[in-house]
Amino acid sequence: MKKKRVQEKIKARSVPFSQTRSRHASETAEDYVEAVLDLIDEKGECRVLDLSRFFNVSHVTVSRIVKRLNDADLLYTQPYKPIELTDKGYKLAKKSKKRHEIVLAFLIKLGVDKANAEIDSEGIEHHVSPSTLDAMKKFLK
Amino acid sequence: MKKKRVQEKIKARSVPFSQTRSRHASETAEDYVEAVLDLIDEKGECRVLDLSRFFNVSHVTVSRIVKRLNDADLLYTQPYKPIELTDKGYKLAKKSKKRHEIVLAFLIKLGVDKANAEIDSEGIEHHVSPSTLDAMKKFLK
DNA sequence: CATAATCCGTAGCCATTGCTACATTTATAC
């Protein structure tokens, strides 16, 4: 086969990797808004240190990310004040949480023990296309 | 509930995130050795530019990562020479490829179209515990 | 063998996400 053809064939396989990188780029935002939603729900408010404990990272890491998500209009933060979700952040949180719950329930129904299902679903949720999510929903019914 | 108890409860939920970060840290190595294995198999040899096309990133990004994986004893590289796998790299590649194939076959059997299954499995493969992999294997039988 | 094309390395930039150390603000306790 011609060299060019071989190269094009190789390049054609790059799509899943580009997509995976793109999904990883949105992962932090999704996990953070979901965490803020949960923490407000369970604790009444969400603080930097709550997120720091929730993710097991330093408060500095959280503080920087929260600032970026504030700039992205996903949440609202003021110095030394609790963190709140914007409308946009709330919608993303609800959608991410729903998807996460489906993935978790799916794994459990598939026969995975709860501990592993919780661990695996935390990563898998960000790599599930609408098509795959549909297939999981059908399996759950 | 006491404040301390609440904080411990929050901290307890951090395990999946720590695990997910750890898995993302091994993802590049897994994808690269798998790619080297495939490219040698299909093209006869694996070059920096092959990987650059395969992943759709610049040759500089590939070159830096290849150097790190060389230091980690996963592959063997010399300037301007083709890239080869070490024993350790070959073993990791085989294992990763096997797991990837199972995840892909699983998604297809679940009813996901091939294009989405290929995209999603590229990310999901790195978040599948032995427990989940077993469940997928059982489902395939 | 000389020239052109291709491949690859290096320098240097940016963004993200992890960290420790230290400063400042806010809340709690006395």
Add this chain to the structure above:
DNA sequence: GTATAAATGTAGCAATGGCTACGGATTATG
């Protein structure tokens, strides 16, 4: 109210993975 504790912010470092620009090495072409 003041001292202490807790929470948060800031400075600055490292690793990783993107990039462009440029130059040197290798290979192909004539």
